[in-house]
Amino acid sequence: MAIKIVTICGSVRPGNYTAMALNIALDELAKFPDVEVTPIYLEKLDLPLPGLAAQNPDAIEEFQRTVKEATGVLLASPEYHGGISSPMKLAIDNLGFPSMLADKPISLLGVAAGVIGAIKSTEQLRAICSHVGAIPLPMVVSVAKVHQVFDADGHCQDADMENLIRRSASNLVGYIKDTVCAKISLEEVLREQGERH
Numbered sequence: 001m002a003i004k005i006v007t008i009c010g011s012v013r014p015g016n017y018t019a020m021a022l023n024i025a026l027d028e029l030a031k032f033p034d035v036e037v038t039p040i041y042l043e044k045l046d047l048p049l050p051g052l053a054a055q056n057p058d059a060i061e062e063f064q065r066t067v068k069e070a071t072g073v074l075l076a077s078p079e080y081h082g083g084i085s086s087p088m089k090l091a092i093d094n095l096g097f098p099s100m101l102a103d104k105p106i107s108l109l110g111v112a113a114g115v116i117g118a119i120k121s122t123e124q125l126r127a128i129c130s131h132v133g134a135i136p137l138p139m140v141v142s143v144a145k146v147h148q149v150f151d152a153d154g155h156c157q158d159a160d161m162e163n164l165i166r167r168s169a170s171n172l173v174g175y176i177k178d179t180v181c182a183k184i185s186l187e188e189v190l191r192e193q194g195e196r197h
């Protein structure tokens with residue numbers, strides 16, 4: 001069974017820095033041949049506000065189906081006003097109640113212009129993920145002073161930070177292989193045994 005990872009970029013600003021950080025995580029995910037990656041960019045989705053009809057229901061259904069079928073999710077959010085971005089919250093609010101994120105391991109990546117980094121937003125994102133029954137991984141990556149970390153072309157100028165961002169991806173794959181996959185194969189063994197008796 002292929003491991004399916006969905007990434008969601010929580011900034012929709014043209015030229016946003018969250019996508020620059022996420023690009024490094026995506027590059028890391030591409031190193032795993034057994035991992036299928038679906039990056040989701042919210043500016044393409046026109047997500048409805050909660051309770052309102054979708055203008056593009058097919059796209060929203062596909063978004064929901066993609067997340068539902070994912071083995072794990074990487075959420076990358078900018079820090080806006082001490083919290084996660086409104087597009088990221090809207091994306092989570094469009095994933096159902098109960099949430100399609102439930103039971104899924106989630107890697108958290110936060111991006112901020114300020115010196116303290118995306119501490120508040122990643123903590124908030126962790127709380128929301130826990131609330132909906134997802135499994136936010138203990139290691140959270142917060143990029144501070146992001147305008148100094150990346151140049152205008154999106155190249156990372158800080159090797160240590162690049163390494164950390166890469167780990168936000170590899171850590172998720174590692175967690176899935178060690179726990180989710182192990183559980184799946186145990187289930188398969190038990191099912192086979194049950195069929196034999």
Ligand SMILES: Cc1cc2nc3c(=O)[nH]c(=O)nc-3n(C[C@H](O)[C@H](O)[C@H](O)COP(=O)(O)O)c2cc1C
Pocket residue numbers: 011012013015016017018019078079080081082083111112113114115117146147
């Ligand atoms: C509406 C808004 C609010 C912001 N609030 C914060 C903040 O509270 N703390 C911070 O460090 N940076 C803040 N920023 C700066 C972003 O963190 C910065 O733009 C960074 O590049 C990540 O956002 P981006 O992915 O949209 O580029 C804010 C930016 C916007 C647009």
